[in-house]
Amino acid sequence: MPMASEDFDERVLAVVEAIPPGRVMSYGDIAEYVGSGGPRLVGRVMSEYGGGVPWWRVIHTDGSAPPSHDGEGLALLRAEGTPMRPGGERIDMRRARWDGVSAG
DNA sequence: GCAATGACTGGTA
């Protein structure tokens, strides 16, 4: 193991996989959820293992679509019933933001 | 150790 950040990486991946359909989380939210690093670290992890998790449920804090794609993640979010803003180009974070508790 | 880079975020214009 080249570094000891695997704990952080696994936390991030675990949270992303825990995001229920129709909900999203921002990089900063995940960073606080795992309680370590920062939004830059979350983005770094996604770039490494994002291909094994619902990366499209991880977007920016302003509701802009996920990177490395152009409409792909956006289409998936819409298919899951994610609350979109009037225009359909961005996500309604006010309603789509996941609190980490699908029961509340 | 220093400098540059990156799937980020918030404030100001």
Add this chain to the structure above:
DNA sequence: TTACCAGCCATTG
């Protein structure tokens, strides 16, 4: 809404 700047932490050369 878009654009620019500063802060944040870890990886890489």
